[in-house]
Amino acid sequence: MLQEKIKQFTAEIKSFVPASAADVENFKLKFLVTKGVVKALFEEFKTVSVEEKRTLGKVLNEFKQLAESTYNSAQAQFAQVGKKLEREEGDLTLPGEGFQLGSRHPLSLVRKEIVEIFKKLGFIVAEGPEIEDDWHNFSALNFPPEHPARDMQDTFFVEKKTGNDIALRTHTSSVQVRMMEMGKPPFRAIMPGRVYRNEAISARAHCFFHQIEGLYVDENVSFADLKQTLFHFVQELYGEGTKVRFRPSYFPFTEPSAEMDISCTICKGDGCQLCKQSGWVEILGCGMVDPNVLENCGIDSKKYTGFAFGMGIERVTNLKYEIRDLRLFSENDVRFLSQFETELV
Numbered sequence: 001m002l003q004e005k006i007k008q009f010t011a012e013i014k015s016f017v018p019a020s021a022a023d024v025e026n027f028k029l030k031f032l033v034t035k036g037v038v039k040a041l042f043e044e045f046k047t048v049s050v051e052e053k054r055t056l057g058k059v060l061n062e063f064k065q066l067a068e069s070t071y072n073s074a075q076a077q078f079a080q081v082g083k084k085l086e087r088e089e090g091d092l093t094l095p096g097e098g099f100q101l102g103s104r105h106p107l108s109l110v111r112k113e114i115v116e117i118f119k120k121l122g123f124i125v126a127e128g129p130e131i132e133d134d135w136h137n138f139s140a141l142n143f144p145p146e147h148p149a150r151d152m153q154d155t156f157f158v159e160k161k162t163g164n165d166i167a168l169r170t171h172t173s174s175v176q177v178r179m180m181e182m183g184k185p186p187f188r189a190i191m192p193g194r195v196y197r198n199e200a201i202s203a204r205a206h207c208f209f210h211q212i213e214g215l216y217v218d219e220n221v222s223f224a225d226l227k228q229t230l231f232h233f234v235q236e237l238y239g240e241g242t243k244v245r246f247r248p249s250y251f252p253f254t255e256p257s258a259e260m261d262i263s264c265t266i267c268k269g270d271g272c273q274l275c276k277q278s279g280w281v282e283i284l285g286c287g288m289v290d291p292n293v294l295e296n297c298g299i300d301s302k303k304y305t306g307f308a309f310g311m312g313i314e315r316v317t318n319l320k321y322e323i324r325d326l327r328l329f330s331e332n333d334v335r336f337l338s339q340f341e342t343e344l345v
């Protein structure tokens with residue numbers, strides 16, 4: 001009996017691998033304290049026969065030594081780790097400091113909100129590269145060769161290549177082209193991303209900003225679909241009752257083209273500084289995809305029609321949060337950033 005127990009505990013001690021100082025302490029509590037295993041076995045030893053005493057005495061003493069030496073070396077190991085940590089990390093017994101949670105960037109919040117609205121309408125999210133070639137950024141989108149937007153004034157060129165310059169994209173409309181080239185209609189997608197323009201930085205202009213492009217191409221897509229989609233979007237984003245109006249405009253890649261205004265979110269149409277007393281603020285450009293663009297992307301413009309729109313996320317965010325200086329978005333001043341809701345998910 002006693003012999004059996006010694007054998008079992010010996011095996012246990014030999015396989016003991018402490019992972020923490022707490023394990024070492026538990027080892028001590030189990031084996032070495034007054035009510036521990038070692039003491040108990042010595043008590044039991046008193047009750048066995050004289051012959052057994054002769055054989056087991058030595059075994060028991062060896063067992064005791066094993067328990068003690070295992071404990072001592074484990075303790076030494078963790079004492080050293082503790083000291084090393086103390087040196088490197090300061091006093092580990094002090095209560096933790098707790099860290100401050102960040103908040104989402106306002107542009108991310110608004111982008112997410114816009115994306116969610118269109119997702120519910122069945123739009124998928126697509127992305128394209130920020131470094132683009134002339135074809136995707138301009139030519140395929142029906143920009144005439146001498147169009148002022150290709151000018152050095154507006155575009156950051158990366159590499160001049162005859163016939164197909166490489167540049168930082170000036171708008172997310174380039175993603176439309178990539179999408180249409182790659183697949184077959186129907187297309188229903190929104191394409192958020194960063195764009196670049198060679199502009200002096202001020203409260204009202206920046207050399208980079210963010211846009212969301214929308215594209216819907218299928219059979220029988222009409223301007224009425226465009227209006228209804230954007231009207232729904234505005235009701236969702238700015239609240240029921242927000243008015244919209246479409247003004248004729250021009251973009252090379254849409255025909256007809258329009259700009260969409262919404263009733264001023266600040267004065268609700270009465271006239272204020274933000275809307276320059278007009279009661280309306282412009283939020284996006286849109287139109288029916290020009291047949292030339294469809295053909296450039298290998299889509300039969302006799303069979304398919306589509307609408308597209310593009311909006312600046314900064315502009316939408318400014319209206320929502322009444323932010324008046326674009327530079328705030330990229331300065332990373334926590335006094336600005338911490339004013340936006342914190343999302344834990």
Ligand code: DAH
Pocket residue numbers: 170171172173213214251254284285286287308309310311
């Ligand atoms: N790409 C235009 C810009 O950067 C915005 C735009 C206007 C996009 C009309 C469109 C559109 O898709 O139909 O100013």
